[in-house]
Amino acid sequence: MQSLQEKASEWSGVNRSDAFAIDEANLYEKLGLQTFINLSTNFYNRVYDDEEDWFKKFFANSKKEDAIQNQYEFFVQRMGGPPLFSQRRGHPALIARHRPFPVTHQAAERWLDHMKRALDSTMEIDESSRFKMMNFFRHTAFFLVAGNELKNPKQGFACKHAAAKPAAA
Numbered sequence: 001m002q003s004l005q006e007k008a009s010e011w012s013g014v015n016r017s018d019a020f021a022i023d024e025a026n027l028y029e030k031l032g033l034q035t036f037i038n039l040s041t042n043f044y045n046r047v048y049d050d051e052e053d054w055f056k057k058f059f060a061n062s063k064k065e066d067a068i069q070n071q072y073e074f075f076v077q078r079m080g081g082p083p084l085f086s087q088r089r090g091h092p093a094l095i096a097r098h099r100p101f102p103v104t105h106q107a108a109e110r111w112l113d114h115m116k117r118a119l120d121s122t123m124e125i126d127e128s129s130r131f132k133m134m135n136f137f138r139h140t141a142f143f144l145v146a147g148n149e150l151k152n153p154k155q156g157f158a159c160k161h162a163a164a165k166p167a168a169a
Helices: 004-012 027-031 033-048 053-059 064-078 084-089 094-098 105-121 127-149
Strands: none
Touching (some): 004 127, 027 033, 027 127, 033 053, 033 064, 053 105, 064 084, 105 127
């Protein structure tokens, strides 16, 4: 039985060591708060202007300003900065927070396309940081896809906390 991390690596094409290369350098110290705000603003401007209704529906019940803040605070926290997200919202719990949404392979690819474009247009982010961040984002997007499939109890993989337990039949 595969763990969520193993599924994420398989589906994303990014191995764990490359996905978590962001932990080898403090990208928050390197890039600064404003860069993460700019990245999240670039990203959500693209998302809210997306021409595909099926994708825009994911964000219909949230204000763009709130989505930007949630994302940049998570990125800052995850990439070496202060725990802004946790202080305001509690544990990130990505799978639980995304559970209401159908996080499919198609949705992950659409999200990643917007993020790649946002990264490319955020000039303050150097090529090395951009590469590390994109690997992390790609792996994490497919981690959420794997978590979404846990909604179906007949899936053949579990989260790391249940790795020793048999999958539900």
